[in-house]
Amino acid sequence: MHPDQAADTDPEATAAAEGTVVPAPAGDGTLRSGDLTSIGSYVAAAQAESTRRTYARDVAAWAAWCAGRALPATLPADPLAVAAWLASMADDGHSPRYVARRLSALNDAHRTAGHPAPGDSAGVRRTLAGIRRTAARAGHRPRRARAVDTATVRALVEDLPETLAGTRDRCLILIGYALGLRASDLCWLRIEDLTPAGHGGLDVLVRFSKTDQDGAGETLALAEGVREVTCPVRAARAWLAALAGQGITSGPLFRSVGKGRAPRLGTAALTTRSVDLVLTRAAERAGVSPEGLSPHSLRRGFATTAYAQGVSEKEISRTGRWRSLVVRSYDASGRWADPASGSLGL
Structure with a gap:
């Protein structure tokens, strides 16, 4: 091979011809501990x-x-x-x-x-x-959260006390139901995620979700309700005002509330377990059966009630961030709307 050709294909010869220095390999050729730590942190974040x-x-x-x-x-x-x-x-x-x-x-x-x-x-x-x-x-059926309707949600919130904890719980239950949010969605909400919108409602930014781990985000429309006690916008504004009264204008929307005459607000977001406890306590106070009741009952209830009220499947899917066929599986009341078995001429 001609020497000039060798220089064209040999990286070291090319670097020498250009007057640059090729660093010699350092260490024993293994990854450093910092490399492994970095990998581990990103694997955990997945x-x-x-x-x-x-x-x-x-x-x-x-x-x-x-x-x-x-x-x-x-x-x-x-x-x-x-x-x-x-x-x-x-x-x-x-x-x-x-x-x-x-x-x-x-x-x-x-x-x-x-x-x-x-x-x-x-x-x-x-x-x-x-x-x-x-x-x-053996007769085992997978446990499913029961879908709550608007009347049940009204019962859950109308007797909540006018305290910091009661104001928080009312806001959490009504927003969870009105937007079909998961418990984790509620935990991830921040004060900054609620902004005024047209028609007297609020825009609610869901930054992350179970199906949006990359954080693309989705802004949902929170409309005013027709009754004062169950209006999710009124409940949200009351809770935001209560937070502002404590000097809190940013950070987790739903956080712990201490006990006593001057309860202190926590700094960290509620956990999904805490959301479950909020719902359980509200049910006990209202005399609502706890059978099959969980935070997911709000999400299922949103889909079932909206479907029964004639809301389009597209809008239900968009708000709940579902695929359309999943919405149909959530509708517990539609099987008798026009059953196929009644159209067979039997």
Whole structure:
């Protein structure tokens, strides 16, 4: 090969010809600890904090089960041992959904560590399928949050006390129902996310959600209600005024409220568990049955009630950030609107 051609293809020769210096490799050719720390922080950020906590408990449960049987809990796990773990949970009376979630946590731990997920094993898949089928034949049905209607929501909020906590709870319940928000959506709302809009309503920015982890965001229209006690805009303004009276004009919208004559407001956002407690306490006060009641009842109730009132599926989907077919599955009242079985000429 001609020397000039070698210079064209040799990076060091090219750098020398241009008068630049090529740095020599430093270290032993391995990643630095700072590199690994940075990777770990971004891997953790890929999941919601609540998911990380739940998965950590589930993986700890796997380790405890292994310890009780003198089995290694190290990764990668033996698929046969994982199948036995699933079977033991089912035998202890845990629901298929519970068992599947714990498997998901163990799968996630494996994938994060670069191992094949045990849930991809044919034996583990068939064990879980058998657990689901056995439970179904025994009459088990997956628990679903019951959809609340406007009358129930009115009962939940009309007897709340005119205190800081009562004002917060009224705002939380009414906004959650009016916009079909998830509990996590409510927790992530910030004071700055509520801004005045036309027609006397408010624009509500949902920065993040379960299906929008990248934070593209969605601005929703919060319209005024027809009754004072259940008007979500009035409730929101009352809570914002209460916060401003405490010198709080930014940060989490829903936060803890202390007890006593001069209750102090927390600085951190409520957790989804706290949202559940807010709803539970309101139900107890109002005499509303707690059966099937959860924060998701507000979201299901929004879809069911809006659908029954003739709101277009497109608008329900846009506000709730659903795909249209999911909205239909949430509508618990429409099956008798025009049942196909009545059109068969039988």
